[in-house]
Amino acid sequence: MVSNGKKVVQMFVALALFLSILASATNVSAQDENVLRVQTEVEIATLDPNIATDGTSMEAIAALQEGLMTRNQEGEFVEAAAESYEVSEDGTVYTFKLREDAVWSNGTAVTAHDFVFGWQRLADPATAAEYSFILDTAGVKNAAKVTAGEVDKSELGVVAVDDYTLEVTLEIATPYFLSLMAFSPLFPINEAFYESTDGQFATSPETIISNGAFVLTGYTPAGATTDLTKNPDYYDVDSVSLDGLRFQVIKDSQQAVLAYQTDQLDVTNISGEQVTLFSADPEFRSVEQGYMWFISPNQLNENIANTDLRLAIGKAYDREVISNNVLKDGSLPAAYFIPQLLADGPDGTDYRDVAGRDLMSSNAEEAQAHLEAAKEALGTDSFTLSLLIEDTEASINVAQSLEAQIEATLPGVDIQIEQTPKKNRLDRMREGDFDLGLTRWGPDYADPTTYLQLLITDSSYNDARYSNEQFDADYAAIQTGDLVLDPEARFAKMIEMEKLALSEGAVLPVYQAASAVLVKANADQIGFYTTGTPRIFKYAVKQ
Missing domain, CATH: 3.90.76.10 (Dipeptide-binding Protein; Domain 1)
Known part of the structure; x- marks a missing residue:
C-alpha cells in the first residue's frame, strides 16, 4: 500500500516530468511548426545501422x-x-x-x-x-x-x-x-x-x-x-514536406496523452482504458502490426529446461483477457508464433489460415497436469521464477495480468516481476541472465523464416536457448537445401516446424500486437x- 505522503511525492514527480517535456517540446514548436513530434515508449538505443536491433x-x-x-x-x-x-x-x-x-x-x-x-x-x-x-x-x-x-x-x-x-x-x-x-x-x-x-x-x-x-x-x-x-x-x-522530426520518449501513456492534448505531440501511442476513451475520436487509429509478444523461457534455468514446466506456464494464462481486457487496442490473442498477414502460401492463402491459430491453447486443466508432471520430474512442489520486462506501461500491465493468472492457475508457482529499461532487458536476455522474459519480435521480411530463425540452436537471438536437431535440420532444408525450390513442400515444412517448437514450449506466445495511435x-x-x-x-x- 502506498502512503498518502508517497502519493503526493509521486504526483509531484510526474508533474515535474511532464512540465519538462512540455517546456522542451514548446521550444521546438516555437522554432518550427513544421516539425512532426512523435512519441516513443522506449529510448533510441543507437543510430549505428549495423548495431541497432529494435x-x-x-x-x-x-x-x-x-x-x-x-x-x-x-x-x-x-x-x-x-x-x-x-x-x-x-x-x-x-x-x-x-x-x-x-x-x-x-x-x-x-x-x-x-x-x-x-x-x-x-x-x-x-x-x-x-x-x-x-x-x-x-x-x-x-x-x-x-x-x-x-x-x-x-x-x-x-x-x-x-x-x-x-x-x-x-x-x-x-x-x-x-x-x-x-x-x-x-x-x-x-x-x-x-x-x-x-x-x-x-x-x-x-x-x-x-x-x-x-x-x-x-x-x-x-x-x-x-x-x-x-x-x-x-x-x-522535393518529396520531403516536413522541416524536421522530433522523437520524444514518454513511457507513461497518461503523460503522453496529456502532451498530445496540449499540442506538444503530433503522434502518440495509447493503451488500456485510453483506447476505450478515444476509440470514437476522429484522430484515433488502430494499426495492425507484425510484432509478436511472447514469453521467452530461459532453458539455462534447470527448472525451465523441463518441457512440462514450460507448457504449464504457456497454458496457464488466458490470452483473450490480456488482449481484450488489458491492452484493448486491437491486439490479437495469440496461441501461435508466426503472425497473421505476414506471408502467403503458394496458393495465395495467408500462412496463419493454413497453419491454424490454436497451437498453444489456454487450458487450466492441461496446465495443471503439466505442472504435476514437472513437480514429479524435478522433485519439488514449488517454483519461484522472475519475469523480466521492460518499464513501459503496456508491458507492466500485461506482466501483472500474467503474474495473477499463472499463480492462480498453478499452485506452487510464484512469479516475481522484474522491470528494467528496454536496453537492459535486451542485454540481460542476450546474456542469459533471466528466468522468463516478456519480449517481442518484429518481422524483417515477409516470410515465416523471420520468426523460425530465432529458434535455431546457434541463432544470436535464441534467448530461450532452445535446441532441437530436427528443427535445425528442417531449417537448413528450407533455406539452403532441397526444399528451397519446392514452394509447396517448403511451406508445409515451415508449418511443421512451428508446431514442433510450440509443442515443446520453445516460446510461450501472448499476443500479436496492434498499435492504438492518436495522430x-x-x-x-x-x-x-x-x-x-x-x-x-x-x-x-x-x-
Whole structure:
C-alpha cells in the first residue's frame, strides 16, 4: 500500500516530468511548426545501422539513411540509392546501378564502396553485430562463413565493380532478397567518415552523416529526445514536406496523452482504458502490426529446461483477457508464433489460415497436469521464477495480468516481476541472465523464416536457448537445401516446424500486437508497416 505522503511525492514527480517535456517540446514548436513530434515508449538505443536491433532505433535510422531499396507512398519496394538493377537468370546475381546524384550530408558521393564497407563490417565477427545473420538470411555468398570467422570478410559476396556498380552474389535464389535491401542493417556506411570518428561513430550529430531524407541535429544515446532536420542535399528532397522530426520518449501513456492534448505531440501511442476513451475520436487509429509478444523461457534455468514446466506456464494464462481486457487496442490473442498477414502460401492463402491459430491453447486443466508432471520430474512442489520486462506501461500491465493468472492457475508457482529499461532487458536476455522474459519480435521480411530463425540452436537471438536437431535440420532444408525450390513442400515444412517448437514450449506466445495511435488531424502520410521498419516518415506532411 502506498502512503498518502508517497502519493503526493509521486504526483509531484510526474508533474515535474511532464512540465519538462512540455517546456522542451514548446521550444521546438516555437522554432518550427513544421516539425512532426512523435512519441516513443522506449529510448533510441543507437543510430549505428549495423548495431541497432529494435524498431524504435530502426525508425530513426530509416529517416536518416537509405539502402539500395526503399518503400514508396503505396508501401511498395522501389529503387532508392540504386537507380536500377538486373538479376541473373538463376536469381543468384544482382547487379545494382547506383544513382550518381546521391551524396552524403558532408558532400561525399554515395558509392558502391560504401555498401561493401557497411556489409563487410556487419559480417565481421569483430563488430559483434547481432544482425549479422541477416546477410545469411538474404542468401549472400559466404555470409555464414564470414560471421563464423572461417573466411575473411573480403570473401563476402558483395563487390564494387566500379564507383556506381554493386554486384551481389547469393548462395541460392532468395525470394525476399529485394525487400531486405530496404532494411537498415544493410544500409551503406562511408568508410573514411567512419574512421574519422575514432570509435564514436553514430553517437552524436557530429559523428554521423546521412544519405536519407533527414540529418541528425540533436541526440545522445538512450536520451529522452532526438531531433532531425530535413536534409537539403538529399536527391529526393522535393518529396520531403516536413522541416524536421522530433522523437520524444514518454513511457507513461497518461503523460503522453496529456502532451498530445496540449499540442506538444503530433503522434502518440495509447493503451488500456485510453483506447476505450478515444476509440470514437476522429484522430484515433488502430494499426495492425507484425510484432509478436511472447514469453521467452530461459532453458539455462534447470527448472525451465523441463518441457512440462514450460507448457504449464504457456497454458496457464488466458490470452483473450490480456488482449481484450488489458491492452484493448486491437491486439490479437495469440496461441501461435508466426503472425497473421505476414506471408502467403503458394496458393495465395495467408500462412496463419493454413497453419491454424490454436497451437498453444489456454487450458487450466492441461496446465495443471503439466505442472504435476514437472513437480514429479524435478522433485519439488514449488517454483519461484522472475519475469523480466521492460518499464513501459503496456508491458507492466500485461506482466501483472500474467503474474495473477499463472499463480492462480498453478499452485506452487510464484512469479516475481522484474522491470528494467528496454536496453537492459535486451542485454540481460542476450546474456542469459533471466528466468522468463516478456519480449517481442518484429518481422524483417515477409516470410515465416523471420520468426523460425530465432529458434535455431546457434541463432544470436535464441534467448530461450532452445535446441532441437530436427528443427535445425528442417531449417537448413528450407533455406539452403532441397526444399528451397519446392514452394509447396517448403511451406508445409515451415508449418511443421512451428508446431514442433510450440509443442515443446520453445516460446510461450501472448499476443500479436496492434498499435492504438492518436495522430493529429493536420498530420498525414505516415507509413505504418508490418514488416521491416515499423514507421517511415519521409512522405509525412503536417499542414
